[in-house]
Amino acid sequence: MERLERRMGLLAALPIGLLLMVSFIMPMVVIAGFAIMPQKVFELAHMPDFSSFAVIWEQGYYKSLLRSLGLAFLTTAILFVVCWPLAYGMAKVFGRFTLVITVLVVLLLFVSENIRLFGWNLTLMKGGLIEGHLRAWTGLSFETPLYTWPAIVFGMCYVYFPFMLFPLAQGIALVPDDARLAAMDMGAGPWRILFEIEMPLAAPGIVVGCLLTFVLSAGAVAEAKLLGGRSVVVLTDDVESAFTYAQNWPLGSALSLMLIVIVALIALVPISRIDLDAIMGRRK
Amino acid sequence: MITRRQFSLGAAGLAGLSALALPGRSLAARNDQLNILCWEGYNSDDVLNPFRERHSGATVRAESGTSDPEMINRLRAGGLGQWDLINVNQAWARGVMFKEQLIKPLNKERFLPYFEKMSPEFANPPYAMAFSPDGTDLMGMPQRYGAFNFVVNTDKISLDMAEDQGWNLFLDEGLKGRYGVLTYDNWNVMHLCMTAGFDPFQPVSEENVGKYTEVAKQIMGNARLMTDDLVAMNTALINGEVDCYFTGGVFSCSGARYDGMTNIRGITPRSGPVDGKGGIVWVEITSAVNNPDPSSLAEDFLEYVQEPEIAKLVASGGGTLNPITQMGNPEVMALFDEDQLDAMQVDTLAEELARCIEFEEVPSYDQLLAIYVEARRG
Numbered sequence: 001m002e003r004l005e006r007r008m009g010l011l012a013a014l015p016i017g018l019l020l021m022v023s024f025i026m027p028m029v030v031i032a033g034f035a036i037m038p039q040k041v042f043e044l045a046h047m048p049d050f051s052s053f054a055v056i057w058e059q060g061y062y063k064s065l066l067r068s069l070g071l072a073f074l075t076t077a078i079l080f081v082v083c084w085p086l087a088y089g090m091a092k093v094f095g096r097f098t099l100v101i102t103v104l105v106v107l108l109l110f111v112s113e114n115i116r117l118f119g120w121n122l123t124l125m126k127g128g129l130i131e132g133h134l135r136a137w138t139g140l141s142f143e144t145p146l147y148t149w150p151a152i153v154f155g156m157c158y159v160y161f162p163f164m165l166f167p168l169a170q171g172i173a174l175v176p177d178d179a180r181l182a183a184m185d186m187g188a189g190p191w192r193i194l195f196e197i198e199m200p201l202a203a204p205g206i207v208v209g210c211l212l213t214f215v216l217s218a219g220a221v222a223e224a225k226l227l228g229g230r231s232v233v234v235l236t237d238d239v240e241s242a243f244t245y246a247q248n249w250p251l252g253s254a255l256s257l258m259l260i261v262i263v264a265l266i267a268l269v270p271i272s273r274i275d276l277d278a279i280m281g282r283r284k
Numbered sequence: 285m286i287t288r289r290q291f292s293l294g295a296a297g298l299a300g301l302s303a304l305a306l307p308g309r310s311l312a313a314r315n316d317q318l319n320i321l322c323w324e325g326y327n328s329d330d331v332l333n334p335f336r337e338r339h340s341g342a343t344v345r346a347e348s349g350t351s352d353p354e355m356i357n358r359l360r361a362g363g364l365g366q367w368d369l370i371n372v373n374q375a376w377a378r379g380v381m382f383k384e385q386l387i388k389p390l391n392k393e394r395f396l397p398y399f400e401k402m403s404p405e406f407a408n409p410p411y412a413m414a415f416s417p418d419g420t421d422l423m424g425m426p427q428r429y430g431a432f433n434f435v436v437n438t439d440k441i442s443l444d445m446a447e448d449q450g451w452n453l454f455l456d457e458g459l460k461g462r463y464g465v466l467t468y469d470n471w472n473v474m475h476l477c478m479t480a481g482f483d484p485f486q487p488v489s490e491e492n493v494g495k496y497t498e499v500a501k502q503i504m505g506n507a508r509l510m511t512d513d514l515v516a517m518n519t520a521l522i523n524g525e526v527d528c529y530f531t532g533g534v535f536s537c538s539g540a541r542y543d544g545m546t547n548i549r550g551i552t553p554r555s556g557p558v559d560g561k562g563g564i565v566w567v568e569i570t571s572a573v574n575n576p577d578p579s580s581l582a583e584d585f586l587e588y589v590q591e592p593e594i595a596k597l598v599a600s601g602g603g604t605l606n607p608i609t610q611m612g613n614p615e616v617m618a619l620f621d622e623d624q625l626d627a628m629q630v631d632t633l634a635e636e637l638a639r640c641i642e643f644e645e646v647p648s649y650d651q652l653l654a655i656y657v658e659a660r661r662g
Contacts (some may be wrong), residue, residue: 040650049366059654059657059658060661061661063661064661118515118516121516121519122519124522125519125520125523125525126520126524126525127523128523136548144525146509146525147508147509225512225513226511226513227509229464229508229509229510229511230467230509230510230511230660231509231510233660233661233662238657238661241469241657243354243357243498243652244351244353244354244357244469245351245353245468245469246349246469246650246657247353247356247357247380247654248650258502277476283630
């Protein structure tokens with residue numbers, strides 16, 4: 001009877017399983033196929049020559065990749081430091097006020113990313129909300145921070161803030177208060193409790209938050225365009241140019257594939273070490 | 285008596301049969317559909333709704349693209365059977381789409397008479413770039429156009445100085461960190477060629493590749509900001525972040541001009557390296573997609589946008605204002621108010637066009653684009 005139920009379950013899962021295969025795996029297969037095609041072809045019916053990878057090396061596209069990864073690392077690190085105290089408060093201290101914070105942060109997500117970033121553009125620009133008012137009221141002025149790489153990191157921190165905050169809060173909620181109290185009773189200081197009790201026990205939340213932020217930041221493009229004024233050309237920008245203005249689908253595919261593989265490799269290591277069931281509260 | 289089980293089986297059977305019949309029905313229904321892929325303007329409800337009213341049973345849909353090649357990609361990626369009309373600039377229409385049979389010729393008898401009422405530059409003889417390279421087939425209908433070179437804030441750089449200096453303006457070290465680059469890559473490539481002093485539409489020599497590389501590095505390296513968002517660029521220009529921007533024209537600055545910022549102006553250099561000309565003009569061509577199952581509404585729509593009221597809506601749709609070929613018809617000109625004409629820089633339109641060459645295929649595009657992309661990356 002149990003075997004029959006299991007078989008029925010598999011059968012019932014088949015349609016959605018096929019749909020997921022087609023919608024997730026097939027585009028990847030097409031991208032991988034185009035990535036090995038000769039330059040500037042628009043069909044897969046050609047002899048593979050892997051020339052796009054030579055172009056990536058010769059024309060210095062790896063620089064964009066390194067910049068994308070560097071910005072993503074920096075964003076993740078900053079967000080971790082910024083979000084930890086707030087997440088801690090949400091999980092352990094604020095009580096009902098946590099709901100207010102959650103609603104406020106979620107509300108941000110209801111507005112399109114581009115509109116929010118353009119709002120920052122208007123706020124930070126010369127003659128914008130901050131510099132304009134300061135100049136009008138005091139006569140003082142300052143060089144705007146726009147069109148620089150710190151502006152891009154600021155934009156990414158702002159946009160991906162919720163993706164770090166909520167998993168961290170979930171992770172911190174997993175830390176039993178008794179463990180912390182016991183450590184305190186045994187004479188551990190606050191830093192020791194943080195590094196040896198809280199962070200290891202909240203690791204699933206930390207890993208999920210860092211991964212989400214890192215993967216999204218590595219693929220981000222709007223921040224570099226709207227706040228960074230392309231002072232840093234990120235890899236996703238190069239992918240877009242290759243597919244459109246260069247009309248070079250194989251090069252665009254090879255660049256995409258390179259980003260996907262590297263980010264997947266970086267993500268796989270921590271994912272293999274955490275128990276996702278634990279953070280979902282389904283530990284058996 | 286029918287049992288519930290029999291009824292369910294019957295209903296399921298009918299549903300299955302109707303699903304099988306769908307492809308046939310949809311083929312027959314193509315004349316009740318029109319799908320347009322276009323630059324913004326043609327997709328506004330102001331333009332589409334009167335056409336929808338005239339064809340009340342039809343589904344008329346228009347979608348705007350973000351660049352010519354992005355729209356062409358959609359046709360290549362299996363969109364031939366989906367789209368009926370496509371609207372791109374002349375070089376892409378003739379150089380890419382017609383060559384690759386992504387578009388098909390229009391009915392000359394039906395459309396040639398419309399050229400007679402166009403502005404003189406397009407009427408006599410009928411605009412050559414709307415025809416196939418051998419001149420026999422009519423590839424599409426020209427409508428919006430404009431000079432596209434660079435834009436200045438005339439409060440910071442005088443119109444006279446900008447026109448006189450032309451592209452050399454951007455090589456002046458004094459302008460370092462005070463200009464932007466509107467990153468429409470293919471236009472940037474052509475403008476860099478002009479700045480380096482050679483014709484982008486001729487094969488490039490080794491010597492000119494060297495000059496181009498130097499110019500590309502300098503212009504990209506000294507720019508204050510680069511963006512492909514014209515609103516962000518105009519905002520930076522208005523707020524004094526930059527004094528001018530490389531690559532731009534009436535298309536990119538007319539929205540700001542219409543809002544009262546008439547100190548923002550598209551510039552066409554007085555001189556340049558191509559027979560004394562230094563400007564480039566774009567002309568949008570709207571063509572029938574080579575759809576294996578075509579909709580008869582495609583040519584009807586092309587005829588519809590030639591009507592004076594609709595042509596005027598196309599000129600002023602989508603947040604930008606652009607001159608249209610139909611302005612040769614006094615009836616069309618009378619529909620625009622003074623502010624709209626001023627936003628389109630109609631006062632200097634003929635003069636600027638005379639200083640421009642046509643936007644064509646760039647023979648050394650791949651090589652020049654690679655140098656440009658590398659220079660932009662820094």
